[in-house]
Amino acid sequence: MKPYLVLLIVLVSFVSFGQDNLFTEKELSITKHIDGTLLEPKIDSKKTNLVIIIAGSGPTNRDGNQNFLKNNSLKKLAEHLSNNEISTFRYDKRIVKQILTNNVDDNIMFDDFVSDASDVIEYFKSTERYNKIYIIGHSQGSLVGMLAANDNVDGFISLAGAGNNIGDVLVEQVSNMSPALGKETQRVVDTLKTGKSTTDYPNELASLFGPNIQKFMINWMSYNPTEIIKTLDIPILIINGTKDLQVSVKEAELLKNANDKAQLEIIEKMNHVLFEIEGDDLENSKSYNEAFRPISPQLIATITAFIQS
Secondary structure (H helix, E strand, C coil): CCHHHHHHHHHHHHHHHCCCCEEEEEEEECCCCEEEEEEEEEECCCCCEEEECCCCCCCCCCCCCCCCCCCHHHHHHHHHHHHHCCCEEEEECCCHHHHHCCCCCCCCCHHHHHEEEEEEEHHHHHCCCCEEEEEEECCCCHHHHHHHCCCCCCCEEEEEECCCCCCHHHHHHHHHHHHHHHHHHHHHHHHHHCCCCCCCCCHHHHHCCCCCCCHHHHHHHHHCCCHHHCCCCEEEEEECCCCCCCHHHHHHHHHHHHHHEEEEHHHHHHEECEEEECCCHHHHHHHCCCCCCCHHHHHHHHHHHHHHH
């Protein structure tokens, strides 16, 4: 990507952050599991490119929010891209709808998220309304998007996605907080990677390895992101921020090293929820529930340049 093009789009993005929205908004139900929001630029008689945004782990909705954490990061991402003449579709993960209807499926699997993403892709391909279709997968959504992309889309963007197997990521994260628990996490992960469940784990790890989540984790751990990204023969953009508390820059570098055709962009001071953080980890953590913050203009510029190149 040419540096001057990104700089130009950064300048445009700063201006557009304060402008009225230049898109229309429509609510769509793709399947019984998937509800989302389609934004389309107000452009007469011109096909646009479409970006499908896939959210990260947990009960994350289309806007990037979950439980008591509201930052609207994915909503802001979609709106700014659509202000840059890119159509966007973002959707609630199926678990969100299940929680809202008090009908949670305890047998939900990681592969269900991949199936949902594939259904969304096929829906929009069938409309023949768009020039090209891209995926943006955020965090867990990066691996989901990789698996759904295959030969089905025109480009893939990994946003704060892990390069390591999720089991290894969990071991590192827990070890950073408690070396002793890290050893226990490694032991449990080693068992789950064989496809076997276990009841032998400390109570402190119940939220990660409780009986109602082990099948899901075994399914998730069966995939290695670096192996999957090697199979993609489409334009790839890998983005990570230097202030990301959950996914380090080295994870993005692993993905890049696995596919030498991919483009890697590291955004200074951007955190996991796409905000630019000037201060310490406390400010960073608090920002997850601070919807007043703007997302990184550099992020918008980088994605826009990749799609419009």
